Amino acid sequence: MKARxxxxxxxxxxxxxxxxxxxxxxxxxGVPCAAAMLAQMTHAPNLTILFEAGGxxxxxxxxxxxxxxxxxxxxxxxxxxxxEIMELCQAGIVDxxxxxxxxxxxxxxxxxxxxxxxxxxxxxxxxxxxGANDLxxxxxxxxxVTPQNQKRFANKVDFITTPGYLQGGNSRYxxxxxxNTGPFKVITDIGVYGYHTETKEMMLLSLxxxxxxxxxxxxxxxxxxxxxxxxxxxxxxxxxxxxxREKVDPTQVIIGRS
Amino acid sequence: xxxxELHKGLGKLFGAPNTDxxxxxxxxxxxxxxxxxxxxxxxxxxxxxxGDYLAIGGFGGVRIPTAIIHEILRQKKKNLGFAGHxxxxxxxxxxxxxxxxxxxxxxxxxLEARGLSKNARRIFESGDIxxxxxxxxxxxxxxxxxxxxxxxxxxRVMLGTDTFKxxxxxxxxxxxxxxKLTALPALYPDxxxxxxxxxxxxxxxxxxxxxxADDDISKASRKVIITTETIISNEEIRRExxxxxxxxxxxxxxxEVPYGSYPGNMPGEYFSDETHLxxxxxxxxxxxxxxxxxxxxxxxxxxxxxxxEKNGGMNNMKELVRLxxxx
Numbered sequence: 378m379k380a381r382x383x384x385x386x387x388x389x390x391x392x393x394x395x396x397x398x399x400x401x402x403x404x405x406x407g408v409p410c411a412a413a414m415l416a417q418m419t420h421a422p423n424l425t426i427l428f429e430a431g432g433x434x435x436x437x438x439x440x441x442x443x444x445x446x447x448x449x450x451x452x453x454x455x456x457x458x459x460x461e462i463m464e465l466c467q468a469g470i471v472d473x474x475x476x477x478x479x480x481x482x483x484x485x486x487x488x489x490x491x492x493x494x495x496x497x498x499x500x501x502x503x504x505x506x507x508g509a510n511d512l513x514x515x516x517x518x519x520x521x522v523t524p525q526n527q528k529r530f531a532n533k534v535d536f537i538t539t540p541g542y543l544q545g546g547n548s549r550y551x552x553x554x555x556x557n558t559g560p561f562k563v564i565t566d567i568g569v570y571g572y573h574t575e576t577k578e579m580m581l582l583s584l585x586x587x588x589x590x591x592x593x594x595x596x597x598x599x600x601x602x603x604x605x606x607x608x609x610x611x612x613x614x615x616x617x618x619x620x621x622r623e624k625v626d627p628t629q630v631i632i633g634r635s
Numbered sequence: 636x637x638x639x640e641l642h643k644g645l646g647k648l649f650g651a652p653n654t655d656x657x658x659x660x661x662x663x664x665x666x667x668x669x670x671x672x673x674x675x676x677x678x679x680x681x682x683x684x685x686g687d688y689l690a691i692g693g694f695g696g697v698r699i700p701t702a703i704i705h706e707i708l709r710q711k712k713k714n715l716g717f718a719g720h721x722x723x724x725x726x727x728x729x730x731x732x733x734x735x736x737x738x739x740x741x742x743x744x745x746l747e748a749r750g751l752s753k754n755a756r757r758i759f760e761s762g763d764i765x766x767x768x769x770x771x772x773x774x775x776x777x778x779x780x781x782x783x784x785x786x787x788x789x790x791r792v793m794l795g796t797d798t799f800k801x802x803x804x805x806x807x808x809x810x811x812x813x814x815k816l817t818a819l820p821a822l823y824p825d826x827x828x829x830x831x832x833x834x835x836x837x838x839x840x841x842x843x844x845x846x847x848a849d850d851d852i853s854k855a856s857r858k859v860i861i862t863t864e865t866i867i868s869n870e871e872i873r874r875e876x877x878x879x880x881x882x883x884x885x886x887x888x889x890x891e892v893p894y895g896s897y898p899g900n901m902p903g904e905y906f907s908d909e910t911h912l913x914x915x916x917x918x919x920x921x922x923x924x925x926x927x928x929x930x931x932x933x934x935x936x937x938x939x940x941x942x943x944e945k946n947g948g949m950n951n952m953k954e955l956v957r958l959x960x961x962x
Contacts, residue, residue, distance in 0.1 A: 431845030438961060442749070443696050443900070447906070503745070511771060515792065536797045552794045553795070553806070
């Protein structure tokens with residue numbers, strides 16, 4: 378029997394459900410943007426979508442290619458500067474930031490800068506922080522969507538580009554980052570994870586239909602906390618899939634990646 | 636860990652935030668409202684010097700001053716520094732010309748959702764480039780500090796991360812609240828190159844859509860080169876003064892370059908040429924192919940319009956206009 382949805386469609390749908398009506402979210406292009414669009418077109422028509430380059434509350438006609446392209450201000454409420462978007466985040470107005478795939482450790486720290494041990498002569502150079510460090514420092518809750526495998530879910534990231542809970546416990550706040558901010562959820566093709574309230578280690582919240590504990594362990598270099606009780610992820614509804622396929626990503630730029 | 640321990644980034648600061656020196660520089664700048672129309676080649680040869688530090692307006696593939704960057708390559712400018720503030724196709728171009736030896740990096744070598752530039756990566760992985768790490772907000776606020784004429788701005792980003800460790804920021808304690816903050820040093824570029832929608836001959840500029848950091852970049856830089864889609868009259872500027880983003884006194888040169896953001900997007904005018912940008916990424920996969928590619932696209936083109944002609948000319952531009960307006 379042909380699967381009703383692919384892993385990418387599942388990830389986007391779950392991500393979208395995490396954005397409630399009336400919330401404010403800063404998104405990047407790709408999966409985060411698709412999730413925000415899907416949320417806006419289903420349960421959260423009053424979701425305010427922000428782009429770090431200056432786009433405020435667009436009604437997205439199609440998926441932007443750049444977080445600064447003209448789609449990000451299509452029928453928008455405002456077109457402003459990056460400084461102003463970051464100032465909104467720093468002032469505490471923005472609920473969520475939504476970051477894409479990167480190397481992640483058990484405290485939710487993200488690497489998008491280098492692979493290798495020598496910063497000055499890396500094996501691979503990636504773009505760097507972009508706005509990720511800022512958004513994850515300043516927005517109340519950080520959502521991450523990424524495929525899960527041993528390489529991405531690393532024991533130790535080669536470079537902490539973007540702060541999660543740093544070394545766990547209270548270290549994020551000791552470092553000076555704003556109180557009560559931090560990683561919220563990680564959504565992968567295997568499950569949904571949150572963080573332990575005290576140790577701040579990554580913890581299983583729900584397992585996707587058909588996935589097993591072995592899948593979780595085999596695709597993670599570190600130990601993920603498994604609570605006594607966890608849920609099975611609710612599958613995408615027909616309505617969610619129809620909207621995603623026909624309106625959010627009709628040319629399958631993102632959902633075709635699966 | 637000592638809660639009050641204050642750290643200092645290991646990265647190099649390319650230029651000290653000397654506000655008093657810059658006040659003197661701005662005092663000495665000629666503020667006469669004179670006609671600043673010139674050509675791309677003249678602007679680059681007279682205002683961009685080897686070793687200068689560049690700030691590039693726009694957002695990598697959106698509202699970028701392509702004609703100026705191409706000319707920087709053709710004139711073989713060397714040892715430049717630049718702010719990698721979402722530097723995508725612009726970083727790719729400067730890398731193709733081997734024009735720089737230092738970079739403040741917040742976003743480099745990538746083209747967002749399109750992929751990574753193999754050639755830019757090779758250059759940044761070589762160890763030959765001096766690089767200091769920042770975040771996008773950090774660079775935006777560094778420009779803002781310079782625009783405000785203060786040596787630094789405190790912020791709550793980069794704390795606790797390796798991005799901070801390899802930056803040139805310094806942690807400080809807030810004198811009022813005793814919170815730990817990141818002190819971001821003012822960034823004063825030598826030259827800003829910015830593409831706008833409309834400008835008059837004196838350099839009063841209007842920008843439609845997002846500003847990114849161009850309001851602050853123009854105030855922070857010693858020299859400012861403007862390319863514009865259209866020249867408009869001073870009367871038109873005065874009719875809608877609230878639309879002036881960059882006033883004339885910051886500006887040194889104005890050049891009319893219609894379609895000047897190609898292959899980037901120009902908000903409200905034309906969309907990015909994704910097919911052409913894909914060709915760049917593809918050509919970069921093989922060194923020999925890439926050298927022929929940039930020879931054909933840039934070095935053998937007399938100017939930006941020859942480059943535009945080589946890539947479909949007006950017929951292609953009309954298609955990009957259609958895409959922008961979602962007809």
